[in-house]
Amino acid sequence: MSQTTQAASASKSRFSVRDICYAGLFAAVIAVMAQISIPMPLGVPMTMQTFAITLAAVVLGSKLSAIATLVYLALGAVGVPVLANFSGGFDKFVGPTGGFLISFPLMAYIIGLGVEHRNAFKGAFVTAVVVGTLVNYVVGVALFVVVAHSTIAVGISACVLPFIPTAIIKAVLACAIGLNLRKRIPGLKA
Numbered sequence: 551m552s553q554t555t556q557a558a559s560a561s562k563s564r565f566s567v568r569d570i571c572y573a574g575l576f577a578a579v580i581a582v583m584a585q586i587s588i589p590m591p592l593g594v595p596m597t598m599q600t601f602a603i604t605l606a607a608v609v610l611g612s613k614l615s616a617i618a619t620l621v622y623l624a625l626g627a628v629g630v631p632v633l634a635n636f637s638g639g640f641d642k643f644v645g646p647t648g649g650f651l652i653s654f655p656l657m658a659y660i661i662g663l664g665v666e667h668r669n670a671f672k673g674a675f676v677t678a679v680v681v682g683t684l685v686n687y688v689v690g691v692a693l694f695v696v697v698a699h700s701t702i703a704v705g706i707s708a709c710v711l712p713f714i715p716t717a718i719i720k721a722v723l724a725c726a727i728g729l730n731l732r733k734r735i736p737g738l739k740a
């Protein structure tokens with residue numbers, strides 16, 4: 551391949567090697583944070599996954615954080631014990647917490663869009679964090695209700711109510727730390 555062709559294909563490539571390393575690094579961060587997990591009576595554990603996913607989204611932005619999250623889920627799907635409580639395997643995706651898992655990339659993408667367009671209008675960033683988090687909970691409840699053959703009320707009791715206070719704390723912390731990190735990490739737009 552000539553140098554001109556190589557330069558042209560490099561400039562067309564969406565992600566640099568550095569971007570791919572950041573995505574891998576954040577996939578690892580999510581895997582570690584997933585192990586900070588407290589079992590809950592109705593079967594959905596309290597975990598730090600959403601903290602790590604929000605952090606990844608704020609630091610990396612929409613596309614790269616969605617990729618980091620997809621890499622994390624792919625590892626989990628093939629059986630690497632990166633999901634909550636050192637679990638893994640495809641069956642987790644069709645289990646009671648599968649809805650949370652499958653919505654993680656979309657959650658990351660929405661929050662990442664919010665950080666990229668945070669100056670578009672007042673409240674853009676907060677709106678994206680709220681919408682991304684809501685998507686996570688709506689899909690989480692929906693799959694729980696189907697898999698556990700429960701009512702929506704039981705789904706909300708298992709998947710939403712116990713997590714509201716910590717969800718707010720995790721989101722605020724992840725956004726504060728993430729916005730700070732974003733300014734300091736080379737190659738990321740402040």
Ligand SMILES: O=C(O)CCCC[C@@H]1SC[C@@H]2NC(=O)N[C@@H]21
Binds near residue numbers: 584595713
């Ligand atoms: O099995 C898994 O690895 C997924 C667990 C999902 C836990 C969800 S994520 C949103 C909500 N907040 C929590 O702390 N736990 C639940």
